[in-house]
Amino acid sequence: xxxxxxxxxxxxxxxxxxxxxxxxxxxxxxxxxxxxxxxxxxxxxxxxxxxxxxxxxxxxxxxxxxxxxxxxxxxxxxxxxxxxxxxxxxxxxxxxxxxxxxxxxxxxxxxxxxxxxxxxxxxxxxxxxxxxxxxxxxxxxxxxxxxxxxxxxxxxxxxxxxxxx
Amino acid sequence: xxxxxxxxxxxxxxxxxxxxxxxxxxxxxxxxxxxxxxxxxxxxxxxxxxxxxxxxxxxxxxxxxxxxxxxxxxxxxxxxxxxxxxxxxxxxxxxxxxxxxxxxxxxxxxxxxxxxxxxxxxxxxxxxxxxxxxxxxxxxxxxxxxxxxxxxxxxxxxxxxxxxxxxxxxxxxxxxxxxxxxxxxxxxx
Numbered sequence: 628x629x630x631x632x633x634x635x636x637x638x639x640x641x642x643x644x645x646x647x648x649x650x651x652x653x654x655x656x657x658x659x660x661x662x663x664x665x666x667x668x669x670x671x672x673x674x675x676x677x678x679x680x681x682x683x684x685x686x687x688x689x690x691x692x693x694x695x696x697x698x699x700x701x702x703x704x705x706x707x708x709x710x711x712x713x714x715x716x717x718x719x720x721x722x723x724x725x726x727x728x729x730x731x732x733x734x735x736x737x738x739x740x741x742x743x744x745x746x747x748x749x750x751x752x753x754x755x756x757x758x759x760x761x762x763x764x765x766x767x768x769x770x771x772x773x774x775x776x777x778x779x780x781x782x783x784x785x786x787x788x789x790x791x792x
Numbered sequence: 793x794x795x796x797x798x799x800x801x802x803x804x805x806x807x808x809x810x811x812x813x814x815x816x817x818x819x820x821x822x823x824x825x826x827x828x829x830x831x832x833x834x835x836x837x838x839x840x841x842x843x844x845x846x847x848x849x850x851x852x853x854x855x856x857x858x859x860x861x862x863x864x865x866x867x868x869x870x871x872x873x874x875x876x877x878x879x880x881x882x883x884x885x886x887x888x889x890x891x892x893x894x895x896x897x898x899x900x901x902x903x904x905x906x907x908x909x910x911x912x913x914x915x916x917x918x919x920x921x922x923x924x925x926x927x928x929x930x931x932x933x934x935x936x937x938x939x940x941x942x943x944x945x946x947x948x949x950x951x952x953x954x955x956x957x958x959x960x961x962x963x964x965x966x967x968x969x970x971x972x973x974x975x976x977x978x979x980x981x
């Protein structure tokens with residue numbers, strides 16, 4: 628099993644048809660998959676907060692959006708997630724490459740990596756942490772719930788996840 | 793001309809059309825609500841900086857509809873990367889109108905960088921937006937709104953707000969009625 632392919636299948640099975648991305652090394656295979664899918668509009672954004680806004684607009688236009696980012700981007704997304712998504716009950720699937728945890732070679736990733744689950748918790752955004760075998764189903768389930776309830780769901784994909792096979 | 797005057801012209805030109813309008817946080821939304829409230833106005837009550845991004849996402853999702861986002865100089869300065877994304881996506885149904893009064897109008901008219909050396913028209917051009925214009929009087933604004941369907945229109949105005957009431961709509965109502973117009977029938981809520 629390939630981690631990027633499983634996440635991509637989860638995105639497709641969930642009916643996601645609009646994806647904003649800000650890169651992470653762990654997303655380097657997934658981003659081109661999304662980009663080349665003819666049924667997904669892919670918008671590379673300059674910053675995660677901007678991407679949250681783009682996704683909100685796409686939702687208002689009838690799309691089912693997701694954003695893919697590194698967890699470092701959570702920091703600049705928080706005001707938008709609260710004062711836009713939460714205020715108007717705008718649903719969103721957030722696929723996060725979770726850095727700064729076990730296996731992280733870059734020390735600068737650690738402080739934000741440790742805080743990321745807490746930030747999601749404070750925002751009342753459920754964080755799903757699937758293993759590779761459950762990734763597709765977990766993404767489907769999380770997306771369905773988020774879009775039915777007008778809420779946001781985060782899929783936190785650890786460093787270990789991207790090394791599974 | 794202050795922002796209110798620009799919004800009056802915008803409402804006169806777009807109010808009777810089915811253009812989807814994203815209105816920026818604070819006075820821009822409140823003033824537009826006072827001038828011309830309509831279901832197809834989305835009043836962005838929070839998330840300063842994201843009006844241009846919401847407009848872009850909506851325009852890409854609905855290529856069959858005209859989308860116009862009203863932004864301000866302070867807000868664009870907070871999310872300048874948005875201009876680069878808009879330039880590279882360049883949907884031909886999306887016009888970003890930046891009302892540039894050189895001030896943070898909703899927080900006490902503190903000056904912004906555009907009151908100094910920053911030129912948002914040049915920033916938009918540098919970001920790669922192909923269709924960029926700048927106007928500073930009412931007749932030029934009317935003419936540009938008649939001829940520009942996409943790109944970035946910078947409207948230079950004086951700082952100042954009109955005394956207007958708050959918006960008597962809750963967020964759930966704002967988005968519900970907006971989505972009755974903005975999304976395909978099966979998606980409205």
